[in-house]
Amino acid sequence: MDRAPGPSVRFKLTLSYAGFLMLAGVLLLAAVWVFLLRYVPERAMLINPDDRPTNGVFPVRSALLDVFAPRAAAVLAFLLVIGLVGGWLLAGRMLAPLTHITLATRTAAGGSLTHRIRLPGRDDEFRELADAFDAMLEQLEAHVAEQRRFAANASHELRTPLAVTKALLDVARTDPARDAVIDRLYAVNTRAIDLTEALLLLSRADQRSFTRERVDLSLLAEEATETLLPLAERCGVTVETSGDIAETAGSPALLLQLTTNLLHNAVVHNLPERGTVRMSTEVRPGTVVLTVDNTGERVAPRLVATLTEPFRRGTERVHTDHAGVGLGLAIVARVTQAHDGTLTLAPRSGGGLRVTVELPAAPPHTVR
Incomplete structure (x- = not known):
């Protein structure tokens, strides 16, 4: 200005x-x-x-x-x-502390987020402002680093199907038997579309550009189960749902995507046969909880913390025909955050994963 x-x-x-x-x-x-x-x-x-x-x-x-x-x-x-x-x-x-704060602000405006004020002395208004500015710089630095990693991973994931598409088109131009090539090209194109839609959904969750409505997580669990039941049957996985009516306030579309992603992740990251997935809902004081347990290979605790990062998968044993685009839990984490909730991932002792989503409970109905 x-x-x-x-x-x-x-x-x-x-x-x-x-x-x-x-x-x-x-x-x-x-x-x-x-x-x-x-x-x-x-x-x-x-x-x-x-x-x-x-x-x-x-x-x-x-x-x-x-x-x-x-x-x-x-x-x-x-x-x-x-x-x-x-x-x-x-x-x-x-006013001497303001000089340090102004210098740090100009440094940050120039693109460097590593500088910190670290103003010495006892606590007062200027020190409080400097500490708050340092905390903001730390959050911005972490956010920018995360966005850079995400952009690099997204570019890599998008480049792969495009390169495969180009190769298939080159083959199709000279191969008389083009049916198999066209089928493969269709699958690659579908994956690119799914990835693009996932990226758009992730952006929408980050911006919180949605209208909040009353949503029952138990109904979303049933709907997600009906949608993915054919996939679960093909993978030899049994899906069980249970729990109470658990109402929260949020976007029905985003919360349905969250529930579907959790169930999809639990199905494809499971045992090769006779696997199980249990989805349950419960009501706690002030919150509602959606829990998804699945059998599968043992997951190292150090790996669990990275599962919500984009394009990270927890195990090698994945039903490759339905492996997704690597954004399932990342979208779950962003949707949970956009709804002011808490996402917890924990490895199960017998193998597999337990995912818990805790959201604020919807306000009680007003009686007129």
């Missing part, structure tokens, strides 16, 4: 300090005049050495005023100089 030049804060504080000091000096001199000089008589008779009055009269108050006025003016001038010099130094010392 372009602004017209104006006086600095230090200059304004200096004038304020000097002005208050001058005002205090004027009030003090006025008090001296009002409470002391007013009791001095206008005139007094001269007294000779033998304590006898003479006929001469001496103007006492006017003489005293002639002596007091120039000295009072000198005192005010001295206070003005002291106020200006002292105020300038004092204002500079008080």
Whole structure:
């Protein structure tokens, strides 16, 4: 924003300090005049050495005023100089932390988020502002790093199907038997479309651009189960749903996508045969909970923390025909965050994973 030049804060504080000091000096001199000089008589008779009055009269108050006025003016001038010099130094010392904060702000505006203020000294308003700014820089640095990793991974994932599509088109131009090539090309194109839609959904969840409605997680679990039941049967996985009515406030589409992604992830990352998935809902004080348990290979605890990162998969045993695009749990994490919820992933002792999504409960219905 372009602004017209104006006086600095230090200059304004200096004038304020000097002005208050001058005002205090004027009030003090006025008090001296009002409470002391007013009791001095206008005139007094001269007294000779033998304590006898003479006929001469001496103007006492006017003489005293002639002596007091120039000295009072000198005192005010001295206070003005002291106020200006002292105020300038004092204002500079008080505003010194702002120099460090301004420098850090300009450094961050230039693209460097690694600089920190780390203002020394005891806690006060400036230190509190500096600490808050450092915390903001840390969050921004982490967010930018995450976005860069995401962009790199997304570019890699999108480049792969496009490269395969180009290769298949080159083959189709010279191969008389094009049916198999066309089927393969259709599958690759479908994967690219799914990935693009997943990226758009992830962006939508980050922006929180949705209208909140009352949503029952138990109904979403049943709907997701009906949708993915054919996939579960082909993979030899049994899906069980149970629980209470669990209402929250949010986007039905995003929460359905969250539930579907959790179930899809639990199905494809499961045992090669006789696997199970259990989805349950429950109501807790102030929150509602959706839990998904699935059998499968053992997952190392250190790996669990990375599963919500984009394009990360937890195990090698995946039903490759339905492996997804690597954004399932990443979308779950973003949708949960957009609904002010908590996502918890924990490995099961016998293998597999337990995923818990805890969301704020919907406000109670109002009775009219």
